[in-house]
Amino acid sequence: MQHAPYWLVVVLLMVGFYTMIASANLVKRLIGLGVFQVAVFFLYILLAKVRGGTAPILEEGIALYSNPLPHVLILTAIVVSVATTALGLALVVRIYHAYGSMDEDELVQHDNEVESALAARDARVLQAPRKAESS
Amino acid sequence: MTENLLILLLLVMLIVIAVAVHRLRSLFAAAMLFGLFSLVAALAYVLLDAVDVALTEAAVGAGISTILMLSTLALTHQRTEARHRRHLAALCTVIFTGAVLLWATTDMPGFADPESPVHQHLAPYFLQESASDIGIPNAVTSILASYRGYDTLGEVVVVFTAGVAVLGLLGGRRSSGRQRREED
Known part of the structure; x- marks a missing residue:
């Protein structure tokens, strides 16, 4: 039972991971990334906890504090995670304006259509001079 | 004990x-x-004694992230996910990774163990000396702004880069859209 919080964190980590790789919608994937990141933060914060300790704000008469170092690392990580989320969402907006969709399957389908249309055009361009010669 | 149960809940x-x-x-x-x-x-961070992290998460995670998501939804016109797909390969990957991670937790020190290796190095120094070194009671702020100041500088660089990249991606959107329409 001593490891129960870690088990729950692993489950949370995997729920975020599954949302990230199984969702077709790009915003949903970024939400999955957010869940994954929060689970990683919890892993650090759980490690910092000391039984019977208090928040690391120094005060007379308190002997036991939780470890402040992981808190600092996660403070930095939270801000960086929001920066990466902002960048990801900006990319989603650009993709939406270029393709009219933010669903991965539709993006791939659109790309394939464009590719086959270009291939068909190239084939026509290559065949055109030969037809001219034969006539 | 009740605190642990609350954390689990x-x-x-x-x-x-x-x-x-x-x-x-x-x-x-x-x-x-x-x-x-x-x-x-x-x-949950408050219960785990990480009050600074809790403040940041509530302000940045719950506040700014939600605003960013909502503005993305406002800029695009997609409101619903097209459909759910069941992804067997994804499910297998997730279950396998989760099983490996669960197995790895058996090697970790017990939850809230004061003898855990994390608490043996650096943390005692910070807790004993930061009050006289820096002169403020909050050890997290002392470490963030002074002992690990370069980390915070790096964080600022990352946020600045992300801000410039977002401006570069979205700032020229209208003009490029107009150009494309003119080309059409």
């Missing part, structure tokens, strides 16, 4: 919210529920 709540976010097809509802997810996470 909040973690279970977080898992339930994460599953609900995955199953929701309305993107607006998913974004709002993700804000709630951050708020519950902040609550």
Whole structure:
């Protein structure tokens, strides 16, 4: 039972991971990334906890504090995670304006259509001079 | 003991919210529920003695992230996810990774163990000396702004880079859209 919080964190980590790789919608994937990141933060914060300790704000008469170092690392990580989320969402907006969709399957389908249309055009361009010669 | 039970309860709540976010097809509802997810996470951080982290999570995670998600949904016109696909390969990957991680937790020190290796190095120094070195009672602030000041500088560089990149991606959007329309 001593490891129960870690088990729950692993489950949370995997729920975020599954949302990230199984969702077709790009915003949903970024939400999955957010869940994954929060689970990683919890892993650090759980490690910092000391039984019977208090928040690391120094005060007379308190002997036991939780470890402040992981808190600092996660403070930095939270801000960086929001920066990466902002960048990801900006990319989603650009993709939406270029393709009219933010669903991965539709993006791939659109790309394939464009590719086959270009291939068909190239084939026509290559065949055109030969037809001219034969006539 | 009750504190530990509360922490476990909040973690279970977080898992339930994460599953609900995955199953929701309305993107607006998913974004709002993700804000709630951050708020519950902040609550759990308070119970784990990480009050500074809780403040940041509540302000940045629940506040700014939600605003970013909602503005993305406002800039695009897609409100719902097209459909759910069941992804067998993804499920297998997730279950396998989860099993390996669960196996790895058996090697970790017990939860809240004061003898854990994390607490033997650096942390005692910070807790004993930061009051006289820096002169403020909050050890987290002392480490953030002074002992690990370069980390914070690096963080500022990352946020600046991300800000410039977002401006570069979205700032020229109108003019490039107009150009494309003229080309058409």
